Amino acid sequence: MKAFVYQGPGLKAMEDRPKPEIQAPSDAIVKMVKTTICGTDLHILKGDVATCAPGRILGHEGVGIIDSVGSAVTAFRPGDRVLISCISSCSKCEYCRRGMFSHCTTGGWILGNTIDGTQAEYVRTPHADTSLYPIPEGADEEALVMLSDILPTGFECGVLNGKVAPGSTVAIVGAGPIGLATLLTAQLYSPSELIVIDLDDSRLAVARKFGATQTINSGDGKAAEKVMALTGKRGVDTAIEAVGVPATFLLCQDLVAAGGVIANIGVHGQKVDLHLERLWSQNVAITTRLVDTVTTPMLLKTVQSKKIDPTRLITHRFKLDQILEAYDTFGRAAETQALKVIISV
């Protein structure tokens, strides 16, 4: 089968690989229908993700059709259409029992990381019963691809951890797919202000279309001042970091109001300063989270009922044999204005 393979820092290629086989009774083999590329895949290609070894088929998002199942799989049969979660969960270990699927002792984020992923014709999915979701009849499968990772990530790590509430004020730093998914799902809670901050004016224009009440280009270094002016000098109740660099986590510390929350989503590769000398008396909370995808069934319903339309994030479409072009387009997002690319298999 055709598969997109990480061959080491800066090296990638389409390879011909054997079709995966059932290895454990709880496995399923899924024939991929649609997949996509995540910012995290770009981190892997740069060599930033130590757990992902050269030779790995990338991809942790997508929808497909069950090809075969192991003897212990009871929820799915060959021919069933499924949504693949970026997080695999056994549902039995101590962490899964607490709803922390991201830390499942035999799962978590393994697809396209420590085991082969979804950017291929077929993928082996461990713990199939509890890591795949049935696709409702008539669902828009491209919309569901956005449910593998980005929608639950924005919602769980940003909106829920950030305690977004009716009438509250929110700033989202970073208007990439994750920041925009946070923006879409934050509106389920009707905050009064949703301020989106980025360096890229075209992404800020998208944020306004998606419901941002204000947008700020932070390139002039005055974003904190502007947020203070917009919030009666208080700052925001929720400051969401959706970039993953020191500057944006520092900005969140400058934006948060007394009693507020800084909710970090970004994957950080470097240490970041924490200004406790200013924050200790401000009753703020700082949260971090690897997405658990516990809210996927709920988000699926909001997508089905059209409360959220994640297809608005899709900017480009490719075939699997054009995946190198897809990576190039996604990797040059500032020029190509790419957000999410759909890859049809």
Ligand SMILES: NC(=O)c1ccc[n+]([C@@H]2O[C@H](COP(=O)([O-])OP(=O)(O)OC[C@H]3O[C@@H](n4cnc5c(N)ncnc54)[C@H](O)[C@@H]3O)[C@@H](O)[C@H]2O)c1
């Ligand atoms: N916690 C999790 O479970 C989880 C899951 C998925 C992704 N992530 C992480 O979320 C982050 C965002 O993902 P994405 O795919 O949207 O990334 P992205 O790179 O597409 O978007 C980041 C945005 O930040 C903007 N930006 C960069 N530097 C900035 C600065 N100094 N000030 C303001 N804006 C700046 C960029 O212009 C871009 O629009 C990444 O770090 C990603 O790895 C975390």
Ligand SMILES: [Zn+2]
């Ligand atoms: Zn991802």
Ligand SMILES: [Zn+2]
């Ligand atoms: Zn588990």
